[in-house]
Amino acid sequence: MSNLGLYVHIPFCRQKCLYCDFTSYPGAEHLFIAYTTALCQQIADQGGMLCKPAVDTIYIGGGTPSLLPVHLIEQILSSIDDNFTIVSGAEISMEANPGTVNKDQLAALKIAGVNRLSFGVQSFNNSLLARLGRIHQAADALVAVECAFNAGFNNISIDLMYGLPGQTPDGFAWELEQAVALKINHISVYGLKLEEGTPLATAYDQGFIILPDEAADEAMYDLMTEFLPLQGLGRYEISNFARPGSECRHNLKYWRYQPYLGLGTAAHSFLNGERSAAVSGIKEYIDALSSGSSPVVMREKVSxxxxxxxxxxxxxxxxxxxxxxxxxxxxxxxxxxxxxxxxxxxxxxxxxxxxxxxxxxxxxxxxxxxxxxxxxxxxx
Ligand code: SF4
CATH class of the missing domain: 1.10.10.920 (Arc Repressor Mutant, subunit A)
Incomplete structure (x- = not known):
């Protein structure tokens, strides 16, 4: 069996972005410590049950993992180290919101073992960021990436979005240039999807926002697929572009149908031909772990x-x-x-x-x- 990939879900956010339907909760800072304790319990349970298997990728995603104080991230990584066998050279990624990082924090994360950062930049246009309900501004992204370089990170990714309300192909072309100018080695670009029940979808249904038409959307897609490879960021997956050798090894596991174990609320696993998922509520997750029960609420064999x-x-x-x-x-x-x-x-x-x-x-x-x-x- 290939080495295992671990996905660790941190379900906290400062505020809910208007398009987001991920499992993430604003205003739950009071649960940081209890959640981390429960997560470490799950890590110990799973590591023990699987006999300390070898792990070569760890992906701390969310939510906004960078909201969690560094000492709690250290506690999580040290618990993984105690209960799994982290192979030498393992990729340890963490997602970060540019509005929630500072230079000391990033330096401490590097020392804690995180060696890849993925910033949720989404756009370099402040009006578009506001329309999405993001908590940060374009300048925060520039500072965050600079702090990451200064902290010694050389494996940095950003997420960008296209097809945003009011976005034009020319505007998006400028955004791609800003992204490349950061001299990072990985960019993920996603088209906006209106998820049912989100405030942005409601605003669209009620006619308060207008999305780019199909031709503009396609033009933005074509821009990303043509421009980024010319800048040395080769496309290796539908939405992902990287300099050679900087492809995200954790995400490659998903696309190569390799085993991964999800830890934390709503985290999915794929192991021994079985899919499973944990409960999505933070309190339910903490209660399950603190009473010695499993937080897994869905299990199915894949035919x-x-x-x-x-x-x-x-x-x-x-x-x-x-x-x-x-x-x-x-x-x-x-x-x-x-x-x-x-x-x-x-x-x-x-x-x-x-x-x-x-x-x-x-x-x-x-x-x-x-x-x-x-x-x-x-x-x-
Ligand atoms: S930061 Fe990410 S997870 Fe949190 S609300 Fe925004 S899109 Fe959702």
């Missing part, structure tokens, strides 16, 4: 047909695509024979390309990834 579909569309998210011999090793099934008619149809639509060793999405396939992915589903 072979589902697993083959998932494996396929996760692999196809990467620009390298799916390697036939890897698929055959995993499922004892010939990929091309099993999916023959789907492959023929997708190739005719110029969504896929393949050679003797692997299959990958064309540029058009990347753009219409959902069409491709759904066609591999058992009932697709």
């Amino acid at each position: 072979k047909a589902e697993a083959m579909a998932e494996y396929t569309f996760l692999a196809l998210r990467t620009t390298y695509g799916l390697v036939f011999s890897d698929f055959a090793r995993y499922f004892a099934t010939d990929f091309c024979q099993h999916f023959r008619s789907i492959l023929v149809s997708l190739q005719q639509q110029k969504l896929l390309d393949m050679n003797n060793e692997r299959v990958w999405l064309t540029g058009r396939g990347m753009k219409f990834g959902n069409v491709v992915f759904s066609s591999f589903l058992p009932d697709g």
Whole structure:
């Protein structure tokens, strides 16, 4: 089995962004210590149950992990170190909001073992940031990245968004230039999705905001896929761009269908062919752990047909695509024979390309990834 990846969820945020439907809670600072204690209990339980397995990636995500005081992050990492075997050179990433970091904190995180930072910048335009309900301004992102470099981080990523209310292709082109000027080695770019029930979706439904039309949205997508590779940030996954060797190793585990263990509220795991998820409420999570119960509320075995579909569309998210011999090793099934008619149809639509060793999405396939992915589903 490959080394395990650990995902650690920190569900606290200073305020809820207007588009966000992640499991995150504002105004719950009073639960920082109790949550960390519960998390360390879960880490000890899982590490013991799995006999201290080797871990080569740890991803502390949220929420806003940078809201948690550094000594609590240290406590979490030291608990992982006590209960798992962190292999030498492991990637230890942490998400940070540019409005919640300072130079001493970042220096302390580096000493604690964090070696990769992912800043939720989202935009360099203050009006757009305000429209999203973000707590930070563009200047905070510049300062945060500079402090990270000064603290000794050389593996820094930022998240950007496009398709925002009022955003134009020219404006987005300028934002991409700002991102590249930071001289970081990884950028993730996501199109805005209006999630049902969020204030932004309601504002859209009521006509208070206007989103870029389809042509503008497509122009922004094309800008990112053309501009970033020209700046040395190669596209390695639909939404992710990196300098060579700086691809996020933790996220690659998801796309390569490798095992990961989620710890914390709402965290998902994929282990031994089984998916599971923990309860999403902070209090429920703390109560479960403090009373000696499991916080896991969902467990399901993945059928072979589902697993083959998932494996396929996760692999196809990467620009390298799916390697036939890897698929055959995993499922004892010939990929091309099993999916023959789907492959023929997708190739005719110029969504896929393949050679003797692997299959990958064309540029058009990347753009219409959902069409491709759904066609591999058992009932697709
Ligand atoms: S900082 Fe991230 S997790 Fe928190 S509310 Fe905003 S988008 Fe959601």
